[in-house]
Structure formats: structure tokens, C-alpha cells
Amino acid sequence: MDEFASIRHWTDGRQAAERLREQGVVIGIGDDAAVVEAPPGPGEGGALQWVLAVDTMVETVHFNTATMGEADVGWKALAANVSDIAAMGGVPRHALVSVSVPRAWEPARMRRLYDGLYACAEHYGVAVVGGDTTSSPAQLVVSVTVVGTVAAGKAISRAGAKPGDVVFVTGPLGLSAAGLHWLLAAVHGGEEAVPLTAAQAGGTAALVQAHRRPAPSVRAAQLLAARGTVTSLNDVSDGLASEAWEIANASEAKLALRETQLPISGSLAAYAHRCGLDPLDWLLYGGEDYVLLGTMNAEDAAVAKSAMTAAGMPMYLIGTVEAGAPGVELIRIDSRLGGGTGRYAERREPIRPRGYNHFA
Ligand SMILES: Nc1ncnc2c1ncn2[C@@H]1O[C@H](COP(=O)(O)OP(=O)(O)OP(=O)(O)O)[C@@H](O)[C@H]1O
Numbered sequence: 001m002d003e004f005a006s007i008r009h010w011t012d013g014r015q016a017a018e019r020l021r022e023q024g025v026v027i028g029i030g031d032d033a034a035v036v037e038a039p040p041g042p043g044e045g046g047a048l049q050w051v052l053a054v055d056t057m058v059e060t061v062h063f064n065t066a067t068m069g070e071a072d073v074g075w076k077a078l079a080a081n082v083s084d085i086a087a088m089g090g091v092p093r094h095a096l097v098s099v100s101v102p103r104a105w106e107p108a109r110m111r112r113l114y115d116g117l118y119a120c121a122e123h124y125g126v127a128v129v130g131g132d133t134t135s136s137p138a139q140l141v142v143s144v145t146v147v148g149t150v151a152a153g154k155a156i157s158r159a160g161a162k163p164g165d166v167v168f169v170t171g172p173l174g175l176s177a178a179g180l181h182w183l184l185a186a187v188h189g190g191e192e193a194v195p196l197t198a199a200q201a202g203g204t205a206a207l208v209q210a211h212r213r214p215a216p217s218v219r220a221a222q223l224l225a226a227r228g229t230v231t232s233l234n235d236v237s238d239g240l241a242s243e244a245w246e247i248a249n250a251s252e253a254k255l256a257l258r259e260t261q262l263p264i265s266g267s268l269a270a271y272a273h274r275c276g277l278d279p280l281d282w283l284l285y286g287g288e289d290y291v292l293l294g295t296m297n298a299e300d301a302a303v304a305k306s307a308m309t310a311a312g313m314p315m316y317l318i319g320t321v322e323a324g325a326p327g328v329e330l331i332r333i334d335s336r337l338g339g340g341t342g343r344y345a346e347r348r349e350p351i352r353p354r355g356y357n358h359f360a
């Protein structure tokens with residue numbers, strides 16, 4: 001059973017709708033984060049809802065000493081959760097941090113992990129308010145719970161994509177996976193997360209940075225959500241293909257992505273070229289990008305993009321939502337000219353929901 005089937009097997013239909021209603025659950029299991037009603041406070045009852053998310057990092061699964069410094073692990077453990085809150089249109093506020101610590105992670109290393117965690121907390125204005133600590137027989141496990149808020153009724157789920165909508169992403173894709181590839185490659189001998197010299201880095205610094213210090217799109221989500229035209233939102237943890245399928249399934253629509261519109265950064269293209277690999281594989285299936293993938297009303301897409309650019313944030317319009325059975329297609333340009341007409345022929349390829357899956 002794969003990761004997502006397992007979650008369904010453990011949780012589907014286990015609590016009556018009445019229990020969830022009684023506890024004010026607006027969005028439960030199945031999205032990036034849960035949304036629940038806040039108890040009415042003095043004067044502002046019902047104005048906000050809570051957004052709740054937890055994500056875990058396990059040594060050897062999510063990182064090892066070759067791929068991440070201690071501070072990077074702390075940063076990324078919190079950032080992954082901040083990203084899930086952003087993916088609901090929420091603002092992250094409070095964090096609880098659970099660590100299970102093996103002997104090898106002596107106090108100075110753990111202190112450095114917290115340097116990174118607190119740096120991320122400060123960057124996003126999150127207050128670390130508690131946690132839990134245990135020993136661990138072999139690997140370090142860091143699990144972070146983040147509580148955020150969203151204006152009541154304004155959370156953006158994965159389920160609202162409508163035919164005619166434009167598909168967008170809030171940053172480049174595939175860099176993290178390429179960075180991981182480079183970090184795992186022989187150049188580091190798999191020993192230490194050594195700081196990179198300029199010569200070693202040679203164009204890969206941006207890839208390594210994307211892998212070690214992802215920067216979730218909280219501000220972008222706020223700016224976009226305020227327009228009221230975003231119809232679905234998801235963050236890219238398992239890869240564009242997998243996350244696009246989640247929107248397609250939840251919204252019962254087809255997402256058609258244009259290859260020529262996909263944000264392939266120069267450093268990704270250059271590194272892929274050096275390795276003799278296709279950057280599209282990292283872009284579609286790599287994961288850990290922690291940018292937002294969403295859909296919005298087509299009439300507002302160009303204006304939204306200008307507003308984002310003016311605010312210094314990238315936004316790429318990468319495709320459209322179509323009616324039909326849930327699915328994801330990639331529109332590619334045939335390299336041959338269409339019969340000497342000066343036009344290129346287009347072809348559509350179905351994209352499978354392949355991505356990072358813990359039990360696959
Ligand atoms: N063990 C579990 N028990 C109950 N609900 C779970 C469990 N694991 C995951 N979920 C829920 O299932 C849904 C999908 O979880 P998933 O972790 O895939 O989403 P995500 O956090 O957006 O992705 P990622 O973990 O890859 O960043 C979420 O609503 C999550 O809260």
C-alpha cells in the first residue's frame with residue numbers, strides 16, 4: 001500500500017461527521033493543513049480560523065550529514081510546515097518542535113539545529129512555544145507542528161480549480177532535487193556537509209541553497225489570496241506532477257501544463273546539461289521545492305502576475321484547467337516544423353502522478 005492509500009486506510013470514515021462538526025473542523029484530513037473554527041474571542045469571534053499542520057524529517061530519509069548541515073535541518077523542518085500553512089492561504093504563527101535524538105547528535109549539533117530553526121522562525125515571524133524531546137536508537141527525527149490563522153471562510157483548498165482557470169507556480173522547480181543530486185555525488189564523498197568553496201560550487205550554489213534553505217511563499221500566498229481569484233492552492237513537496245494530480249483529483253478537472261512555460265532556471269539547465277540528464281525529470285518529479293502550485297481565474301492571471309512582479313516575487317503561468325476526467329497533461333512542442341509552415345506542432349503527453357512516496 002502506498003503512502004496516500006495508507007493514510008486513507010488508517011483514517012477514512014473513522015470519525016462521524018457530527019464529531020468533526022462539533023469540533024468546528026472546516027477542512028480535515030486530505031489537504032496541506034487542517035482548518036478549524038477559532039472559539040469566539042472578545043470582539044472578534046469568528047473573524048479568524050486556525051490552520052494546523054505537522055511535518056516530520058527523519059535522518060537518512062529526508063537528510064543526512066552529506067546533504068545538510070545541522071542548521072539546515074532545523075530551517076527546513078520548520079519551513080516545510082510554513083509552506084503547508086501558506087498553501088491554505090494562511091499565516092504561520094506558533095510552532096511546537098518534537099525531537100528524537102540519538103547519541104551522535106551531541107549538544108553542540110542540536111544547538112546548531114536550533115540556530116537554523118530559530119532563523120526560519122524569525123524570518124516568518126513564528127513563535128516557537130514548546131515541543132517534546134526523547135532519545136532515539138539511531139536516527140534523528142524532527143517533527144514540527146505549526147499553527148497559523150486564516151480569515152474565516154477564506155482558506156484555499158485543493159478542490160476549487162475550474163475549467164478555464166490558469167495554472168501558476170510561485171517559484172522555480174527542480175532546483176532542490178538537482179541540489180540533492182549534486183550533494184550526493186562523488187564530489188563530497190558522502191562524508192560531511194562541507195561549506196562549498198566557490199570553485200566547487202560552480203553554478204550549483206543556487207541548487208544547494210534551494211535544497212538546504214527552502215523559502216516558502218507566505219507573502220506570495222497572502223498577496224494572491226487577497227485578490228479573491230485563486231481557486232485552488234497546494235505546495236510542492238513531492239513534485240509538480242504529484243501535486244498537480246492532487247489538485248486535479250480534488251477538483252475533478254484536468255490540468256494541461258505547457259512545457260515552454262515551465263520555470264527551468266539557468267542553473268538547473270546548466271547542471272542537468274553537465275550531467276547529461278533531462279532537467280524536466282527534476283522539475284516534474286523531484287520535489288521539496290516548497291513553492292506554491294495553484295489555479296486562478298484567467299481574467300485576473302496577467303494582472304496578478306504584474307502585481308507579484310511589482311512586489312518583487314516571481315509568478316509563472318504554466319498552463320490551464322480543462323474539463324474532463326481528472327488528470328495532468330504536458331503540452332510539448334514537436335521539434336520538427338509543421339510542414340514548412342513556420343509553425344511548430346504540439347503534442348500532449350499524459351503525466352503520471354509519480355513523485356516522492358514514502359511507502360512506494
Ligand atoms: N498519520 C496520519 N494520520 C492522520 N492524517 C494524516 C496522517 N498522515 C498524513 N495525514 C493527513 O493526510 C493529508 C496528506 O498528508 P501529506 O503529508 O501527504 O500532505 P502534505 O503535508 O501537504 O505533504 P508532504 O508531507 O509531502 O509535505 C494531510 O491532510 C495530512 O494531515
Ligand SMILES: Cc1ncc(C[n+]2csc(CCOP(=O)(O)O)c2C)c(N)n1
Nearest residue numbers: 060061062063064237238286287288356
Ligand atoms: C538523503 C536524502 N535522500 C532523499 C531525499 C529526497 N526526499 C526525501 S523526502 C522527499 C519528499 C518530501 O518529504 P515529505 O513528503 O515527507 O514531506 C524527498 C524528495 C532527501 N531530501 N535526502
Ligand SMILES: [Mg+2]
Nearest residue numbers: 032084235237
Ligand atoms: Mg503540502
Ligand SMILES: [Mg+2]
Nearest residue numbers: 054055056084
Ligand atoms: Mg505532510
Ligand SMILES: [Mg+2]
Nearest residue numbers: 237238356357
Ligand atoms: Mg510527501
